[in-house]
Amino acid sequence: MTDQETIPNLRIVWDVGRLSEWSRLLAECGQSSLTQGFGYNQAMLTVEGWRPRLGIIELSDRPIGLVVMSERRVFKLIRVARLHRGPLLRPEARKPTVFAMVMKLIRKEYPSGPLNWTAVVPEWGAGEEAEAMMRWAGFRRDKAPGYRTLWVDLRRDEADLRARLAQKWRNALNQAERAGLSVEIDRDGKAQLPWLLEQYQKDKAAKRYRGPSPKLVIRMRTGMHKDGDILLLRAVKDGVPVAGILILGHGKAATYQIGWSDAAGRATRAHNLLLWRAVQELKRQGRHWFDLGGILPDEAPGVTAFKRGMGGEEVELVGAWR
Template structure:
């Protein structure tokens, strides 16, 4: 890709303008939005890690067609660190290679490489030769490491279709869980059950050595997001004893699986299958259209990638890391 992409007249990024309501509206209109491009995550990340969010509204011929949130941090008031994770987000009508390429070029112009500006990007665009060429045309250099991978579940399907789309083994385990006597509690605020889940999750993460968000970040996200109805915590009990729990975070018309935990008894009863299925039902009731199953990491607990794939969604690999 050596020449300017076509069909991108009057494309620009307008920085640091507008209201939170406009941000939220655009996030919802993007449909398949990502957690890291939402206000709740951005504010929580700033509070815990001191990365300041900067919002850009993407306009085409003066009409908003997407958004991008970058985070910035200063080192010794001299070096500017810039991160973009799983953005930009474009409205479906603007989700075209030419638009994406030009947005990435505008971002490169905004954050020109220098000894005093260090950038790290994981763009929200599928991997492939065309995507790599667009990134290089826009002025970005490939960084080391594989592309981010996740699984998207399309909640616009009816419940019968979603259940039919489950892998046979996954569906059989769900039936076992439904017949096991497990009781599922739903907490749409997180105030009561989140401290319990974080305690279990942190101990499990330390014991099994996988990556995941810090408890501090999760607590801040809950604080900033619960008033908008974006918290969904489900807990399974067996004979009155909690045996598993999951936390799902909403953002616009989408939601993301964030953290989970299961005891040996919970695993035996297939509690996670039941909790994820109940989460799907609840998200559909809320009007969510997409469920991001939270990433496929190489150091995830054994079998968890297979478990996520069993839900029947579409596996996507992003274009990778750039600088």
């Protein structure tokens, strides 16, 4: 891309969008990311001190997307900013030239220098063209790993979604459906979240894997439950909970956040049942996309294989840049 290919009527309007506009644009972007939503960013502000800054992306004065930068100050002089899985564009605006120009505008607003530290992981697929666009926009590649995830397209009918499950995954689901499990659904997290977080924290400490802190999850639940963006499912066997998952909604999409299963849950394949019931529930809510929450093929091959079994589309983002 050259300077002659820039889009003169494209701009980012910072610090003016209202919450209602933020929510509307998030939904209109369809395949959105949790980290660009209001509830997540409010939780990050409260728990970790990252202040969100909303930018409305406009083309010829018409909103076509949004971007949320997170900022904090170091020694009151250095502005540290980061962007994780943005910008988000409406489907008709998802063009390479638009993405490249938006990133160039972000670079202009957040220049590189001794008093400005910026890190971005853009919501754009990996590839040589994408890397060339990032360099054109003024960014340089970081050594930090990028991000990979799997998307399940909930616009497909239920029979098609089940047919797309890997054979092994579908067999496990069939086993779970015959195992005498009951599924409890909590649509605001008030009843079951304390229980799930207790199990999750013990499991996380024992297995030493990465994941959001319970405090951050609680703050997200507080900020999102009024919008109906909390979905918690629990599997019960003979009156005893054996597995649970938490899913967070954002616009027309939702993200698998945390999960837990004990030995009985693993033996009965409860996790397969919970995720399948979650797919059904998300479809009833009118969600179009289900983000399975990231994969780490090298560090967590078992979890990655399990998520791949759901038949989603695997996506690798363009990576980390500064």
